[in-house]
Each structure stands twice: as C-alpha cells, then as structure tokens.
Amino acid sequence: MTNPNDLESFQFKKNDTVSLRQFVYQEIREAIIKGHLEPGARLREVEISKQMNVSRGPIREAIRILEQEGLVISHPYRETVVVDLSEEEVIHLLVPTRRHFELFAAQKAVSVLTADDFAFLDNIILNMQEASDQDDLDRLSNLDLKFHERIVEQCVSPAMFRIWNSISGKLHARFLIQGYSHSSLQTVVEEHREMLQLIRSGDKERIEQHLQTHIK
Amino acid sequence: MTNPNDLESFQFKKNDTVSLRQFVYQEIREAIIKGHLEPGARLREVEISKQMNVSRGPIREAIRILEQEGLVISHPYRETVVVDLSEEEVIHLLVPTRRHFELFAAQKAVSVLTADDFAFLDNIILNMQEASDQDDLDRLSNLDLKFHERIVEQCVSPAMFRIWNSISGKLHARFLIQGYSHSSLQTVVEEHREMLQLIRSGDKERIEQHLQTHIK
DNA sequence: CCAAAATAGATTGTTGACAATCTACAAATG
DNA sequence: CATTTGTAGATTGTCAACAATCTATTTTGG
Missing domain, CATH: 1.10.10.10 (Winged helix-like DNA-binding domain superfamily/Winged helix DNA-binding domain)
Known part of the structure; x- marks a missing residue:
C-alpha cells in the first residue's frame, strides 16, 4: 500500500x-x-x-x-x-498592547480553534517542557512565540495579526538580547499549559483573570 | 533692511x-x-x-x-x-489600543511639549471650535487627528508612532464612512480643550482619569 | 456532452541600467 | 585662516523591459 x-x-x-x-x-x-x-x-x-x-x-x-x-x-x-527601542516604551506600550491582543484572541479562541489547532498547541507544550528540562532558553522563547502566533493568527483578521506580529517581533528581539529574565523556565511552561486548558474549558472570565495576573 | x-x-x-x-x-x-x-x-x-x-x-x-x-x-x-475591518475588532482592539497610546503620550507630553507645540495645539482648538460652529464634521475629524498626531509624534519613538498612525488611520477611515456618531460636536471640542489644559497643568493622574472616562 | 489540457490576455514579480542625492574631501575665494 | 564652492565616490531613487503566474477561454480527447 x-x-x-x-x-x-x-x-x-x-x-x-x-x-x-x-x-x-x-x-x-x-x-x-x-x-x-x-x-x-x-x-x-x-x-x-x-x-x-x-x-x-x-x-x-x-x-x-x-x-x-x-x-x-x-x-x-x-x-x-x-532601530533601538527605549526600555520605557517596551514596558509601557508594547507589553500591555500585546497582552491586550492576546487576551482578545484567547477569548475568541474558545469558539474558533479546531481540533488541529489544539493538537498543534498540545505539541508545542510538550516541546516547551523538553526545552525547559534542558534549560534551552532560545528554544523555549521560540515555542512561546509560536504558541501565541497560532492562536492570534486563527482568531484575528490579517490586518490585526500584522499589528500583533510587529509588536511581538520587537519584544522577541528585546528578550533574546537581554536573555530572558524569567523567574523560572518551568513557570513559563505551566502558564501556557493553564492557558490552553482554560481555552478548552471555554471559561472566558478566567481567561481574562489569568492574563491579568501574569502581567509582571 | x-x-x-x-x-x-x-x-x-x-x-x-x-x-x-x-x-x-x-x-x-x-x-x-x-x-x-x-x-x-x-x-x-x-x-x-x-x-x-x-x-x-x-x-x-x-x-x-x-x-x-x-x-x-x-x-x-x-x-x-x-481591506474591510470587522466591527468587533475596531471596538475591542483598535479603539482601546489607540487610547492606551494616547494616554502614554499625553503623560509624557507634560515634560516634552514645547511652547511651539502648545501654540500649534491651541490653534487647532480654535479651528475645532469653528468647525463645530459650522457643523463641519469632516474638518473637525481632521483636526481631531492632527491634534493627537502632534502629541504622539513628539512624545514617542518613530517605531511607536508608526503603530499609532496605522491604528488611527484605520479608525479614521471607519469614522468617515460611518459618519461620526458622536453625541455632539461641541463635546468633542470641549474634551480636547480640557485635555490640553490638563497637560499644561502637569497633572498626570487626572490625565489618566480624563482618558478613562471618555472611552465610550 | 464532459473533463483535461492547451492557449491568450492580464497582472504581478524581477532585473539591470540610469538618475538623483548625500558625504567627505579638495580647491578656490576673500 | 575661515568660508564657500566644486569635485569624486558611494548609496539610494526611478525607470522600462522582461519573466513568472494567474484567470478565463478554447481546444482536444473520450
């Protein structure tokens, strides 16, 4: 065959x-x-x-x-x-704006994502766990980006996706240069796992809470 | 001479x-x-x-x-x-994001704007009053744009200004087509007058309040 | 008659040559 | 000597011709 x-x-x-x-x-x-x-x-x-x-x-x-x-x-x-971006603009403009876009997308995701999308996202979480176990910052950072990219691209118009993409690109550049000052890699993995679970459960209220509390 | x-x-x-x-x-x-x-x-x-x-x-x-x-x-x-933008994205993404940018800019404006800038903005307010008196929606809309453009351009990096500009451009297109559903033209003029006054006074707290309450 | 293949016209993608402008340095001017 | 004016080289801006791709139509084969 x-x-x-x-x-x-x-x-x-x-x-x-x-x-x-x-x-x-x-x-x-x-x-x-x-x-x-x-x-x-x-x-x-x-x-x-x-x-x-x-x-x-x-x-x-x-x-x-x-x-x-x-x-x-x-x-x-x-x-x-x-270009060179100012610390202040990154923190007070880019980060909150990206959050806002990702919140909007995550809430739409509840009724938009397909089985294919969920399979893709599950797989990313698996890879994130691996990257975290191996202390591979670079890989984890890339997976983080891909995770949100998939959700935003599926849930938002091309014009909006362009805005999100330009913002996350600049942030990604920043973080790679600065070297990710996260508390722990494992925390990053957990947060994404929870977010995906919340989208599956369809609880839009808790999605908002989750993203609000993680604005460090 | x-x-x-x-x-x-x-x-x-x-x-x-x-x-x-x-x-x-x-x-x-x-x-x-x-x-x-x-x-x-x-x-x-x-x-x-x-x-x-x-x-x-x-x-x-x-x-x-x-x-x-x-x-x-x-x-x-x-x-x-x-392109054609969805009502939902305009209301839930573009409008709040633009507000956020303009709030950030207005707070920086306190220590950034020069006498020239204030003269320019005062003149815009004068023209807005005229446009309002003559019921000239198109002109008022243009002045509105120019008002915020001046502030944002002066208070934010070129990269950030591009983001704001792309957002306000899309919104402006929307409003011109829809035909401005504001309560009254005079209100628009008053709001801008107050905002400029707040920037002059340097009260960043009240600037935030002002923009928060006018998010209709 | 229907479906696959070939063709023609329209439109976008790519290229290499030429034009305009900038920077830095040299020459002229007083 | 200082200031202006005039080069030369590098780099970006513009153009017109050619190539690749798409859509719609026609042709072909069954």
Missing part, C-alpha cells in the same frame, strides 16, 4: 517562499530578531543584493515592510539602520 | 515630498481614508502608474507599506485590495 514511488504516500515539502521579497524580508527580520544585526547596524542594498544574489527591487520592498513594521528606520537618500 | 531680493528676509517653501514612493503612499492612503477607495476596491499597479505618471517601482514600494500598515491586502500574483 505504501509504495515509496507512489505520490499518495509521499508529500514534497511545500515551498512557502512565494516571492523573493518575502524571502528577503524573512531573512533580514530573523537576523534582527535573533540579534545578528544589532540596533544601529546599517543595511546597504547593494551589499545585501550581492550576498543573497537578488536584485535590489525585492530588497527595497522588503525594507519598506521592515520600516513600517518598525524594526528599521530609513533616512531618505542616506541610509537605513536597525 | 528687508530687501525683497535678500534671502535673509525671505524663505522658500520647504519641499517635503522627498520621494515618489512617499507621494504615491500618501495619495493612496488618503484615498482610502477619505473613502474614495472603498473596502474591496482593487489596486492595479499599471493603472495607478499611468494615472500618476510614475513607474511601477515606487508604487510597489508604497503598496508594501500600505499592506504592512493594514489598509490593503495583497494576494501574490493575483491582486491587492482595500
């Missing part, structure tokens, strides 16, 4: 890099978020162009997205550099 | 349209916000290109900004259309 030469039993990996612009955008974004490009670093179009073997058109479009996203700032005819 | 041929007594108007991309972006954005392009309307690159007499490069870059801003959505190789 499962013939290796039979396409019914085999699937090629989907190429989700639909365009060069998308590819360039993701590459630069990841470099910034993972800290390979630090705040103040300059982005030269021709330099990137040569490194990626792509013309400047798609690169310029990617830069426009990154600029509107707020990861980069362009000075006309001069240069574009990676 | 004031010789008309002497540059010391004369200043040329500053050209702030730095690039075609910027021009195209502003034009399309205004068309969407003012309702000349309704939700679902399609944007064709060549069509815009001919109308504006600009090549497709700058137009594509402008579209990338509008897309990340959430005013437009692109389907690869297919089309890009003006």
Whole structure:
C-alpha cells in the first residue's frame, strides 16, 4: 500500500517562499530578531543584493515592510539602520498592547480553534517542557512565540495579526538580547499549559483573570 | 533692511515630498481614508502608474507599506485590495489600543511639549471650535487627528508612532464612512480643550482619569 | 456532452541600467 | 585662516523591459 514511488504516500515539502521579497524580508527580520544585526547596524542594498544574489527591487520592498513594521528606520537618500527601542516604551506600550491582543484572541479562541489547532498547541507544550528540562532558553522563547502566533493568527483578521506580529517581533528581539529574565523556565511552561486548558474549558472570565495576573 | 531680493528676509517653501514612493503612499492612503477607495476596491499597479505618471517601482514600494500598515491586502500574483475591518475588532482592539497610546503620550507630553507645540495645539482648538460652529464634521475629524498626531509624534519613538498612525488611520477611515456618531460636536471640542489644559497643568493622574472616562 | 489540457490576455514579480542625492574631501575665494 | 564652492565616490531613487503566474477561454480527447 505504501509504495515509496507512489505520490499518495509521499508529500514534497511545500515551498512557502512565494516571492523573493518575502524571502528577503524573512531573512533580514530573523537576523534582527535573533540579534545578528544589532540596533544601529546599517543595511546597504547593494551589499545585501550581492550576498543573497537578488536584485535590489525585492530588497527595497522588503525594507519598506521592515520600516513600517518598525524594526528599521530609513533616512531618505542616506541610509537605513536597525532601530533601538527605549526600555520605557517596551514596558509601557508594547507589553500591555500585546497582552491586550492576546487576551482578545484567547477569548475568541474558545469558539474558533479546531481540533488541529489544539493538537498543534498540545505539541508545542510538550516541546516547551523538553526545552525547559534542558534549560534551552532560545528554544523555549521560540515555542512561546509560536504558541501565541497560532492562536492570534486563527482568531484575528490579517490586518490585526500584522499589528500583533510587529509588536511581538520587537519584544522577541528585546528578550533574546537581554536573555530572558524569567523567574523560572518551568513557570513559563505551566502558564501556557493553564492557558490552553482554560481555552478548552471555554471559561472566558478566567481567561481574562489569568492574563491579568501574569502581567509582571 | 528687508530687501525683497535678500534671502535673509525671505524663505522658500520647504519641499517635503522627498520621494515618489512617499507621494504615491500618501495619495493612496488618503484615498482610502477619505473613502474614495472603498473596502474591496482593487489596486492595479499599471493603472495607478499611468494615472500618476510614475513607474511601477515606487508604487510597489508604497503598496508594501500600505499592506504592512493594514489598509490593503495583497494576494501574490493575483491582486491587492482595500481591506474591510470587522466591527468587533475596531471596538475591542483598535479603539482601546489607540487610547492606551494616547494616554502614554499625553503623560509624557507634560515634560516634552514645547511652547511651539502648545501654540500649534491651541490653534487647532480654535479651528475645532469653528468647525463645530459650522457643523463641519469632516474638518473637525481632521483636526481631531492632527491634534493627537502632534502629541504622539513628539512624545514617542518613530517605531511607536508608526503603530499609532496605522491604528488611527484605520479608525479614521471607519469614522468617515460611518459618519461620526458622536453625541455632539461641541463635546468633542470641549474634551480636547480640557485635555490640553490638563497637560499644561502637569497633572498626570487626572490625565489618566480624563482618558478613562471618555472611552465610550 | 464532459473533463483535461492547451492557449491568450492580464497582472504581478524581477532585473539591470540610469538618475538623483548625500558625504567627505579638495580647491578656490576673500 | 575661515568660508564657500566644486569635485569624486558611494548609496539610494526611478525607470522600462522582461519573466513568472494567474484567470478565463478554447481546444482536444473520450
């Protein structure tokens, strides 16, 4: 039944890099978020162009997205550099706003998430536990992001998802550089486990409470 | 002393349209916000290109900004259309988030705004009163936007200002289409007058109260 | 007649060449 | 010597041609 030469039993990996612009955008974004490009670093179009073997058109479009996203700032005819965010804005604007979006999404999630979504989220929790056991901060941080990303993307319009994504991207960049000052990794895992349980149970009141109490 | 041929007594108007991309972006954005392009309307690159007499490069870059801003959505190789936002997201995400940003900005404003800023804001209030007296909704709406824009832009980083701007743009588009359901125009003017007075007085507590009570 | 395959037209994606602007430094001017 | 003016090189902005992809229509094969 499962013939290796039979396409019914085999699937090629989907190429989700639909365009060069998308590819360039993701590459630069990841470099910034993972800290390979630090705040103040300059982005030269021709330099990137040569490194990626792509013309400047798609690169310029990617830069426009990154600029509107707020990861980069362009000075006309001069240069574009990676931004630096103030501690105050991160704490008083970005963090509460992200919370607000995730609360809204979690409450919608009660009636929106499918069995597939829950399976995906359960799997993330499993991986988080592993990462926590191995003290793997980087992996845990990535799983954290993926967890909320799935929920928000399913429960909110593309325009709203873009806002959440731009905010969480900037926060993620921050945390990776600062090195996660959480009380304990195990706590992070537990919190996500509880949240998922609350969504399953459908108790919107307690979802709000849960997110309110964890605004440290 | 004031010789008309002497540059010391004369200043040329500053050209702030730095690039075609910027021009195209502003034009399309205004068309969407003012309702000349309704939700679902399609944007064709060549069509815009001919109308504006600009090549497709700058137009594509402008579209990338509008897309990340959430005013437009692109389907690869297919089309890009003006977005339509859900009532629920506008009320539960956009409005409170904008309030949050404006509260943060207003509190910073106490120690940031200059005499120039206050003069500018005073003048806006004067114009608002005029607009209110003449029942000019459109003008009042524009002044409202400019009022908060000035405060937020002065008190927040460029990256944060972009987020606020994308949110207020979407809300502005909404209100222009729906036609402002405020209790009365005069109330709007009064609220802004009070807010400016509170910033001048430097009472951050009451600024928070003021914005909290006006979250209708 | 229906379904799969081929085709044509429209639209978006990509490219390389050329233009405009900036910075830094050199030359001229007083 | 200080200030202005004029280069040269680097970098970003713009353009027009070409390539890839999508949609709708037509053709083909059964």
